Amino acid sequence: MKLTGAEIFIECLKREGVKTLFALPGGVVLKIFDTLHQQKDVEVILTRHEQGAGHMAEGYAKATGKAGVCLVTSGPGMTNVITALADAYMDSVPVVCFSGQVPTSLIGNDAFQEADNIGLSRPCTKYNFLVKDVNDLAGTIKEAFYIATTGRPGPVLVDIPKDVSMAKADFTYPNSVSIRGYNPTVEGNKWQIKQAAEAIMKAKKPILYVGGGVVFSGASQELIELAEMTQIPVDMTLMGLGAFPGEHPLSMGMLGMHGTYQANMAMHYSDLVIAIGARFDDRVTGKVSEFCPHAKVIHVDIDPTSIRKNIHVDIPIVGDCRTVLRELNQILRATVNGEQKDLRKPWWDQIRDWQQAHPLTYHQEKDGPIKPQQVVKRLYELTKDRDPIVATDVGQHQMWAAQYFKLAKPNRWLTSGGLGTMGFGFPAAMGAQAAFRDRLVLCIAGDGSIQMNMQEMATAVLSKLPVKIIILNNGFHGMVRQWQDLFYEGRYASSNLGTTPDFVKLAEAYGAVGLRVKKVGDLDAVLKEAIATDKPVIVDVPTYPYENCYPMIPAGGCNHEMILEDPPELKMKQSGGAKVTPEDKDTVLTA
Amino acid sequence: MEHIISVTVENKFGVLSRVAGLFSGRGFNIESLSVAPTLDPSMSQMTIVTSGDERIIEQIVKQLNKLIDVIKVVDLNETEFVSRETAIIKVHTKDVDRAEALRIVDIFRANVIDSTPTTYTIEVSGDPKKIEAIINLLQPLGIKELVRTGRVAVAREPVRQAAVQAKKIARE
Ligand SMILES: Cc1cc2nc3c(=O)[nH]c(=O)nc-3n(C[C@H](O)[C@H](O)[C@H](O)COP(=O)(O)OP(=O)(O)OC[C@H]3O[C@@H](n4cnc5c(N)ncnc54)[C@H](O)[C@@H]3O)c2cc1C
Ligand SMILES: Cc1ncc(C[n+]2csc(CCOP(=O)(O)OP(=O)(O)O)c2C)c(N)n1
Ligand SMILES: [Mg+2]
Numbered sequence: 001m002k003l004t005g006a007e008i009f010i011e012c013l014k015r016e017g018v019k020t021l022f023a024l025p026g027g028v029v030l031k032i033f034d035t036l037h038q039q040k041d042v043e044v045i046l047t048r049h050e051q052g053a054g055h056m057a058e059g060y061a062k063a064t065g066k067a068g069v070c071l072v073t074s075g076p077g078m079t080n081v082i083t084a085l086a087d088a089y090m091d092s093v094p095v096v097c098f099s100g101q102v103p104t105s106l107i108g109n110d111a112f113q114e115a116d117n118i119g120l121s122r123p124c125t126k127y128n129f130l131v132k133d134v135n136d137l138a139g140t141i142k143e144a145f146y147i148a149t150t151g152r153p154g155p156v157l158v159d160i161p162k163d164v165s166m167a168k169a170d171f172t173y174p175n176s177v178s179i180r181g182y183n184p185t186v187e188g189n190k191w192q193i194k195q196a197a198e199a200i201m202k203a204k205k206p207i208l209y210v211g212g213g214v215v216f217s218g219a220s221q222e223l224i225e226l227a228e229m230t231q232i233p234v235d236m237t238l239m240g241l242g243a244f245p246g247e248h249p250l251s252m253g254m255l256g257m258h259g260t261y262q263a264n265m266a267m268h269y270s271d272l273v274i275a276i277g278a279r280f281d282d283r284v285t286g287k288v289s290e291f292c293p294h295a296k297v298i299h300v301d302i303d304p305t306s307i308r309k310n311i312h313v314d315i316p317i318v319g320d321c322r323t324v325l326r327e328l329n330q331i332l333r334a335t336v337n338g339e340q341k342d343l344r345k346p347w348w349d350q351i352r353d354w355q356q357a358h359p360l361t362y363h364q365e366k367d368g369p370i371k372p373q374q375v376v377k378r379l380y381e382l383t384k385d386r387d388p389i390v391a392t393d394v395g396q397h398q399m400w401a402a403q404y405f406k407l408a409k410p411n412r413w414l415t416s417g418g419l420g421t422m423g424f425g426f427p428a429a430m431g432a433q434a435a436f437r438d439r440l441v442l443c444i445a446g447d448g449s450i451q452m453n454m455q456e457m458a459t460a461v462l463s464k465l466p467v468k469i470i471i472l473n474n475g476f477h478g479m480v481r482q483w484q485d486l487f488y489e490g491r492y493a494s495s496n497l498g499t500t501p502d503f504v505k506l507a508e509a510y511g512a513v514g515l516r517v518k519k520v521g522d523l524d525a526v527l528k529e530a531i532a533t534d535k536p537v538i539v540d541v542p543t544y545p546y547e548n549c550y551p552m553i554p555a556g557g558c559n560h561e562m563i564l565e566d567p568p569e570l571k572m573k574q575s576g577g578a579k580v581t582p583e584d585k586d587t588v589l590t591a
Numbered sequence: 592m593e594h595i596i597s598v599t600v601e602n603k604f605g606v607l608s609r610v611a612g613l614f615s616g617r618g619f620n621i622e623s624l625s626v627a628p629t630l631d632p633s634m635s636q637m638t639i640v641t642s643g644d645e646r647i648i649e650q651i652v653k654q655l656n657k658l659i660d661v662i663k664v665v666d667l668n669e670t671e672f673v674s675r676e677t678a679i680i681k682v683h684t685k686d687v688d689r690a691e692a693l694r695i696v697d698i699f700r701a702n703v704i705d706s707t708p709t710t711y712t713i714e715v716s717g718d719p720k721k722i723e724a725i726i727n728l729l730q731p732l733g734i735k736e737l738v739r740t741g742r743v744a745v746a747r748e749p750v751r752q753a754a755v756q757a758k759k760i761a762r763e
Contacts, residue, residue: 118605123616127659130604147659181601181662305653308646 005134005165006035009098012141014041015173018069020060020434021045022053026073027113028100028162045434045463048455050077052427054084055453057095059431062414063389065218067094067148068431074100075113078120083421085155086124090418091239092212094153096144097121101161104132117159126154134167139174146177151184152303153216184302188319188327195315196274196298197331201340203272203296205347206232209255209284212239212417213277213301213321215410220244222325223276229329229336231344233351235263237278238402242413246406252351253360253406256284257553258399261358261562264553266351267292268560275299277321280310281418282555290558300324358551358564360403369544370520372397372472376404376444378523379470383531388440389414391429391467393449394422396478399549401444423452426469430456433465440468440531447473447500457510460536468530469538471503474545482548485570486563507538516540546574593622594648595674595744598637598655599663602628606660610637613658619643619651623676623741634662638674638743667744674744677716679704680726683733684711692732699725710735 003011009032013021022045025033036044047053050072057068072081078099088095099121102111121128127147129140140158148156200206214223220243227234227250234244235255244251255263267273273295278284285291291311298315299307307316317324362373376397390405391414392398398415407413414432416424429443450471460467472478480495504514513535517526523541530537548570551562566574600606607626614621622640629636641651648666655664667674684692692711696703699721705712715725722739748756 119608122605122609122612179659182659303657305650305657309650 002168003171004031004035004168005137005160006032008134008137008169008171009141009160009165010035010039010042011171012138012173013069016141016145017066018042021069021071022047022056022060022431022434023071024048024050024053024073024077026075026077026100028074028102029071029160029165031162031165032071032098032100032160043434045430045459047427047459049453050080051083051423052430052453052456052459054081054095054097055087055421055424055427056431056434056456057097058084058088058091058093058424059391059414059428060435061088061094061431062428063411063432064435065216065411067096067145069096069098071098072100073113074102074117075115078115078117082120082124083419085121085157087416087419087421087424088155089124089126091416092153092216093155094148095155096141096148097125097155097157099157099159100165101130101159103163104161105163107161117157121157124155125157126152128157128159130159130161131164132161134164134169137164137169138171142174143177143179147179147182151182152306185304185318186302186320186323188300188317188324190327192315192317193324193327194331196317197328197335199272199296199298199315200230200232200274200332201335204343205266205270205294206230206272206274206344207252207266207270207295208232208234209237209267209273209275209278210234210240210243211237211276211278212243214240214243215277217277217302217321217323218410219277219320219322219325220410222322222329224248225329226325226332229332231341231348232274233262233266233348235259235267237281237284238415238417240278241402241415242407242410243277245408247408251406254402255559256281257286257555258403258549258551259284260360260403261551261564262351262354264551264559264562265354268558269350270295273297275301276325277301279306282310285310286553286557286559292559362547364520366520368520370517370523370541372474372541372543372547373400373404374520375470375472375517375523375541375543376400379442379444379527380405382524382527383440383442384408386440386531388412388442389429389432389436391415391425391432391441391443393425393443393445394420394479395446395449396474396482396547396549397444397446397449397472399479400472405444422446422449424449426450426460426467427453427456429467429469430460430463430465433467434463441466443467443469445469445471446478447471447475447503448477448497450503451501454506457507457512457536461511466533466535466537468533469536470527470530471538471540473500473503473540473542474547475500475542476545478545478547479549481546485546485548486552486567487554490570490573503538503540507536510536512536512538514538514540517542592644592648592668593640593642594651595667595672595742596639596641596652596655597665597667597744597746598639598661599629600626600635600637600658601660601662602633602635603660606635609658609660610639610655613654614641617650617654619647623739625741625743638741640742665746667746671747672744673747674718674742675716676719676722676740676742677714678722678726678737678739680713680715680729680734681736682711682713682729683709683735685709688732692729695725695728701725
């Protein structure tokens with residue numbers, strides 16, 4: 001029996017185990033929506049904006065480790081989803097996006113709602129396909145899922161012209177894929193792994209620098225074994241949070257621009273950097289010429305282009321983290337003995353000194369304004385037993401979430417690192433909630449960021465996705481204000497949000513629940529109430545507007561030269577000693 | 592330093608723009624690029640002339656390899672290779688210059704492939720230095736149009752291996 005393109009599409013999704021599709025309809029995809037409407041295997045979550053659909057697919061993918069799938073229409077539907085595709089590309093998230101296209105006969109004629117979807121998405125997808133013949137549809141979809149989820153994961157676009165969704169063809173789903181130009185290397189080179197093991201045995205001041213690759217490859221167990229066996233401290237990137245337990249005694253926390261003092265010092269002074277599934281981003285290296293000046297570098301990465309892109313590597317190992325770590329652990333298990341512990345005693349003494357000298361700090365006065373760090377810390381303490389999934393937006397609140405929410409396991413952390421997309425958090429949280437209906441999903445948001453995809457509250461209410469949004473409401477694009485205070489003499493060019501909606505009423509307007517924390521003493525009670533609510537909730541937490549996030553390495557600075565607290569002139573200004581502009585006063589009052 | 596990179600790609604829609612997009616998006620240099628189908632019509636051969644330091648060339652090779660439609664990448668500078676470029680040059684030739692033009696054509700073993708009473712169209716092949724040289728000599732006569740193919744190149748067959756191969760063929 002012959003199936004239509006739309007039917008083939010759905011059959012393929014079923015074969016790929018897709019249960020949820022984040023989508024928004026339009027003219028050229030109506031046939032597909034009509035067919036979806038008549039079946040029950042794939043749930044359609046109707047979003048309010050295609051960017052939301054894209055981020056939901058990302059959240060779904062990050063939480064499950066499987067591909068997230070979205071469907072958008074041609075023209076504006078496609079251009080709207082581009083931000084999410086670019087985000088997924090930067091953070092290596094497996095997303096398969098289907099876009100509608102004008103009928104093949106009209107392509108190139110400036111037809112209604114036509115856009116060059118292939119051209120638009122080429123620089124922000126791992127690969128993209130235009131399906132011109134319904135007979136190619138099934139094979140193309142198989143390849144799309146294969147490419148998105150193997151090797152270094154990433155977004156793949158499949159562009160389906162309207163006539164292809166209507167035309168009929170025999171349906172057969174291929175069992176396997178073979179693409180001659182695409183063969184990711186999984187096994188690491190054995191000789192190189194042996195070299196790495198020898199370097200690890202000899203190192204006096206080694207450090208593990210682990211990133212998103214460990215999460216993608218599911219190598220947390222192997223990483224824990226390696227770290228414990230060799231007693232090597234672990235630095236995590238923003239994307240690697242959860243790859244290693246945040247409360248583990250060997251965990252140094254996050255490194256980089258807003259990383260902990262000990263994480264950055266240990267990196268700078270180490271004699272051996274063992275980078276695993278991390279890509280030496282400039283938020284981590286700071287000034288490249290002075291990055292880890294004393295260290296040999298081992299780099300394990302499945303993508304050869306990540307290796308030696310930014311910094312020199314002594315022992316490159318191209319392969320999957322998990323496979324390589326297993327092999328490495330096997331060698332080390334046979335050789336590690338008590339000697340390394342003695343060898344590294346001075347290193348650990350030094351690290352403990354660093355930890356004690358400058359732990360993460362903030363000061364919460366009992367009746368003072370609410371400090372954002374306090375909110376994250378209490379949220380963490382109140383929810384950690386429930387093993388929550390935590391999404392963030394982009395800004396200061398994201399960094400405080402990274403510092404104070406200590407994740408125990410991988411795939412619980414949804415954040416936009418590479419592109420830094422404001423508005424990512426809420427839809428990403430919804431995507432994760434759609435995958436795990438019974439789990440607690442939190443979104444730590446900024447008052448600026450949340451407004452970038454607020455419209456998805458309608459989706460959350462309609463599709464019963466009880467995400468808990470905690471807005472750290474400082475009245476500012478806080479991250480921008482921080483830079484202005486530190487580097488632009490306190491001139492707040494367009495960082496003061498000026499007016500913000502009443503988020504409690506806004507939640508209620510959508511049919512969700514809105515709560516507000518009025519003073520720090522109420523924090524626990526309100527957070528508990530939110531957690532206990534079985535609906536989407538916004539918790540509006542007005543926080544101290546001038547809190548800055550530290551430590552901080554200024555862009556292009558060196559890793560051991562961190563700013564640890566507000567410089568004196570800033571402290572003066574905040575305590576009312578210096579002139580405060582009328583504009584600033586307003587913010588203090590409204591926030 | 593200049594490098595010649597030979598890239599075997601899928602012969603299908605959009606591959607050229609993926610390669611070109613890679614170079615422009617990452618700020619790599621393209622001095623010339625030529626592309627044509629291979630003996631196997633499902634593949635095309637690209638020859639890209641680029642430049643950069645060692646680190647950049649390493650990234651170019653790796654990034655090209657990462658493209659899904661790229662089947663094979665060879666940095667020809669790592670081996671011995673031969674390269675050729677063709678230019679077609681249309682020159683003005685007034686009476687007195689016609690003989691001079693032909694002399695130059697002769698010296699460079701070029702060919703006149705079209706002629707009118709006032710122009711010669713000259714085809715020349717060779718390495719880039721030779722092409723530059725003939726252009727310099729023809730310039731005083733007045734070059735009306737000039738097109739160049741960009742370079743194509745292949746690795747030299749290693750001599751020992753070639754000898755063994757030849758013997759084998761002779762035996763068969
Ligand atoms: C406001 C803001 C501030 C930031 N501050 C910081 C900061 O202080 N510190 C910080 O760390 N980041 C920070 N970031 C994030 C930063 O920009 C980068 O996104 C992040 O550092 C990259 O993390 P990663 O190295 O783990 O790489 P990812 O982007 O997670 O990439 C993963 C790497 O692993 C490889 N890989 C994938 N799968 C596998 C596999 N199976 N096996 C082996 N390798 C694999 C990939 O090829 C890639 O090289 C900040 C971002 C924002 C928006
Ligand atoms: C889409 C987008 N536009 C602009 C920026 C630049 N930017 C980075 S952080 C930030 C401020 C975020 O404000 P908010 O969400 O309130 O977070 P806060 O820093 O106050 O915690 C801005 C504008 C961005 N990252 N993303
Ligand atoms: Mg804010």
